[in-house]
Amino acid sequence: xxxxxxxxxxxxxxQSERSLERTVMRKVNSRLVLILFITYIFNYLDxxxxxxxxxxxxxxxxxxxxxxxxxxxxxxxxxVLFEVPSNLIxxxxxxxxxxxxxAATWGLAAIAxxxxxxxxxxxxxxxxxxxxxxxxxxxxxxxxxxxxxTSHRAGVIGLFYLAVPVSTLIGxxxxxxxxxxxxxxxSGWQFMLIIEGIPSILIAWFIFRYLTNTPExxxxxxxxxxxxxxxxxxQDRAAEGEASHKLGSTLSAATDIRVLxxxxxxFSMVIPIYALSFFxxxxxxxxxxxxxxxFQIGWLTAIPYAFASLGLVLIARSSDVxxxxxxxxxxxxxxxxxxxxxxxLTLSTAxxxxxxxxxxxxxxxxSTLPSFWATIPELLTGRGAAGGIALICAIGNIAGxxxxxxxxxxxxxxxxxxxxxxxxxxxGAFLLLAAIIMVLVGHSIRQQRLKRRTSVA
Numbered sequence: 062x063x064x065x066x067x068x069x070x071x072x073x074x075x076q077s078e079r080s081l082e083r084t085v086m087r088k089v090n091s092r093l094v095l096i097l098f099i100t101y102i103f104n105y106l107d108x109x110x111x112x113x114x115x116x117x118x119x120x121x122x123x124x125x126x127x128x129x130x131x132x133x134x135x136x137x138x139x140x141v142l143f144e145v146p147s148n149l150i151x152x153x154x155x156x157x158x159x160x161x162x163x164a165a166t167w168g169l170a171a172i173a174x175x176x177x178x179x180x181x182x183x184x185x186x187x188x189x190x191x192x193x194x195x196x197x198x199x200x201x202x203x204x205x206x207x208x209x210x211t212s213h214r215a216g217v218i219g220l221f222y223l224a225v226p227v228s229t230l231i232g233x234x235x236x237x238x239x240x241x242x243x244x245x246x247x248s249g250w251q252f253m254l255i256i257e258g259i260p261s262i263l264i265a266w267f268i269f270r271y272l273t274n275t276p277e278x279x280x281x282x283x284x285x286x287x288x289x290x291x292x293x294x295x296q297d298r299a300a301e302g303e304a305s306h307k308l309g310s311t312l313s314a315a316t317d318i319r320v321l322x323x324x325x326x327x328f329s330m331v332i333p334i335y336a337l338s339f340f341x342x343x344x345x346x347x348x349x350x351x352x353x354x355x356f357q358i359g360w361l362t363a364i365p366y367a368f369a370s371l372g373l374v375l376i377a378r379s380s381d382v383x384x385x386x387x388x389x390x391x392x393x394x395x396x397x398x399x400x401x402x403x404x405x406l407t408l409s410t411a412x413x414x415x416x417x418x419x420x421x422x423x424x425x426x427x428s429t430l431p432s433f434w435a436t437i438p439e440l441l442t443g444r445g446a447a448g449g450i451a452l453i454c455a456i457g458n459i460a461g462x463x464x465x466x467x468x469x470x471x472x473x474x475x476x477x478x479x480x481x482x483x484x485x486x487x488x489g490a491f492l493l494l495a496a497i498i499m500v501l502v503g504h505s506i507r508q509q510r511l512k513r514r515t516s517v518a
Contacts (some may be wrong), residue, residue, distance in 0.1 A: 328431065
């Protein structure tokens with residue numbers, strides 16, 4: 062009888078624990094994760110909306126194709142150079158103040174870009190926008206580890222990265238619509254950049270008001286909920302080992318072949334991501350022979366990102382259910398590479414098929430982001446993970462500079478369908494390279510799992 066009562070009590074305790082977990086995570090997601098998701102939507106929009114602005118801005122500022130590509134990429138130079146200092150300050154002053162600062166200053170820099178007068182001012186303002194945004198994504202990823210238990214972390218990171226396709230899905234049609242107006246003597250592209258920069262400043266106030274630095278400070282959780290979250294996170298840290306975020310861990314990661322493999326994958330997948338972001342509107346205008354309005358191009362630009370949004374949710378869910386990352390990433394990245402090749406082959410003869418290829422390509426390079434990031438903890442933990450992720454992010458952001466400048470150089474100053482097709486094939490080739498490297502990394506993951514099983518046995 063006592064055993065039955067004990068079992069019943071244990072079952073009730075487990076049920077109560079699960080109920081408490083659901084309550085806490087619902088509150089955390091609805092307050093903090095939602096704020097971060099909305100923040101990243103506007104962050105990604107303000108860094109990439111010049112892809113659509115290019116349709117009017119390039120002739121207004123007399124920018125060459127190479128000058129536009131260089132300016133688009135200079136954002137990432139500022140971003141990379143100031144990423145580590147920004148993260149160090151965030152660690153010292155707290156996420157609430159520093160992420161609010163990041164949002165306010167990038168909003169101001171985005172608005173200032175509307176007043177570029179020529180090539181050099183365009184370069185300077187894009188660089189300053191990168192400086193302003195520096196540290197946001199790695200800072201948010203660090204913040205997530207301070208708030209989200211390990212068992213919930215992959216889903217939250219997936220939701221955060223869902224902001225990438227959602228940003229263009231919503232932003233491209235809206236940007237195209239705004240560019241149809243020319244108030245106060247402004248060009249359409251200037252009006253669009255100003256209007257889309259303002260919400261980031263408002264979001265900064267919202268972050269400062271509602272974001273909470275640590276679970277211990279969360280007055281919107283009751284004592285029981287706060288205690289559960291603090292204990293759970295402490296258990297996770299004990300299981301994972303304390304991660305060091307010092308420079309030494311990053312330098313040691315630079316000699317780790319596993320980290321370099323992941324960095325090569327991320328670099329290769331970022332190339333097509335920003336090729337789409339900065340050049341898809343221009344390519345759509347070219348294959349329509351100029352018959353589409355900016356508003357129509359905005360809607361068409363959104364469609365591949367609708368596919369990517371749906372694909373991201375479905376692929377991440379399938380990957381979590383099957384607890385498998387490598388095959389999911391490699392298969393869909395290869396499919397995306399095939400999509401880019403399909404676009405290149407049909408660009409001048411079958412524009413509808415070419416557009417379908419872009420939709421498939423978007424799924425391959427964007428929808429696989431959660432699978433990629435979820436693979437890393439299988440090989441890297443503790444100190445290695447901290448330094449490794451920092452290095453992977455840095456190298457990926459360098460690809461953000463390389464991508465638009467390289468695509469612009471391949472297309473040349475008088476781009477035609479053949480040169481554009483070559484640029485598209487180059488993007489697809491990088492995505493295929495990412496898939497191949499992931500297969501090789503997957504072999505290392507299997508070997509490491511085998512060693513763990515052997516050591517346990």
